[in-house]
Amino acid sequence: MKAVVLTEYGGPEVLRAAEMPEPQISANEVLVRVRACALNHLDLWLRRGLPTQPLEFPHILGSDIAGEIAQIGPSVTNVRVGDKVLLAPGISCGQCEQCIAGNDNFCKSYTLFGSAVQGGYAEFVKSPAVNAVLIPGALTFEQAAAVPLVFLTAWHMLLTRARLRPSEEVLVIGASSGVGSAAIQIAKAVGARVIAASSSEAKLARAKELGADDVVPSRGEFAREVKRLTGGRGVDVVFEHVGQTTWEQSIYSLARGGRLVTCGATTGFDGKLNIGYIFARHLSILGSFMGAKSELFAVLELFKRGLLRPVIDCVLPLERVAEAHQRLENHEQFGKIVLSVA
Ligand SMILES: [Zn+2]
Known part of the structure; x- marks a missing residue:
């Protein structure tokens, strides 16, 4: 089959077209003819090489996959x-205590397509049957591929971890990213007030179109502006995934008793933390990674009802994958970059 593989770590240039053997499935697996695969920041991290996650070459990236059962x-x-x-x-063992409890993203052997197993930058991918879910409504393959990882992540962060309520206010950092654009919509769908933060005016305008009630440029001391927009109070929930460059201001944006929930650190892992500020203001910092499979069904139900929609920056053919990686690396996108596989 046709695929794009990594045979070494490096920049976008190490993504190379190659012929790979078609995957062989076992009794509980399905073979999927890939039609679309969306990019995630994880793809960039894995391509550059993660010390904690060594890859077996040749490796096929791609976690967000849509296609037909072959x-x-x-x-x-x-x-x-x-x-x-x-x-x-997310792929898990399906047999441990956490998996049985429905917390499959807590499973010790939890991994993602394109990480410890081969992903979707290819004509075919094999998958455990439990991971295959019918595409809801009238979503195209490209739209369907733009949904799973970011909407599942944002849902788990806002509703399961931060327990966002309709009466609350939430600050979405990095609103132009896939996960940020999902968070704006989920927070609006449950009735919360949303302030979106992003680096450029154009991206803030797009965030408003998606439903954000207010926007703030995410530079300098943006917590001041967040406080101004909330009558001096701060927000109940901060949705973080940018990390180092926004971390301190994100914490200062919280109201008393506020919760900061984070799923990533695309700008670096060293966030400054004033411990006194945390305890004196009753703040909570919540870590979050992916979400349970069952939460994906809840997400897809809201797509069926038309309350959520995929946000696609652009669709490029698989052959132009290096360009797609470069675009994500440069933070030029608004929403998901999707590869189409002919
Ligand atoms: Zn398990």
Whole structure:
């Protein structure tokens, strides 16, 4: 099959077209003919090389996959050949205490497509049957690929970890990213007031179109502006994933008793923290990684009802993957960059 593989770590130039053997499935697996695969920051980290996650070369990236079921194992009953599906990005053992409790993203062997297993930058990918979910409504393959990872992550952060309520105010940092544009919509869908922060005026205008009630440029001491927009109070929840450059101002943007929830640090991992400020103001800092498979069903239900929509920056053919990586690396995008696989 046609694929884009990594055979070494490096810049976008190390992404090379190659012929790879078609994956062989076992009894509980399905073979998916990939039609679209969305990019995530994880792809960039893995391409550059993560000390904690060494790859086996040749490696195929890509965590957000949509396509058609091409083949099913003899034990598979949830999908049929020809079904249009998206794949839940997280793979877990399905047998441990956490998996049985429904916290599959807490599983010790949890991984993502394109990380410890081969991903979607290819004509075919194999998947556990439990990861295959029918594409809801009238979503195209490109739109469906733009949904799973970011909406699942944002849902888990805002609703499960931070327990956002309709009466509350939330500050979404990095509003132009895939996860930021998902967070704005989810927070609005539950009735919260949303302040979106981003680096450029053009991106802030797009955030408003998505439903943000107010916007702030995410530079300098932006917490002052957040305080002004909330009558001096600060926000109940800060949605963080940018890290080092925004961290301190994100914490100063919180109201008393506020919660900061974070799923990433695209600008670096060393955030400054005033411990006195944390305890004196009753603040909580919550870590979050991905979400449970069951939460993806909740997300897709809101897509069916038209309350959420995928945000696509651009669709490029798989052959132009290096350009796609460069665009994400330069933070030029608003929403998801999607690769189409012909
Ligand atoms: Zn498990």
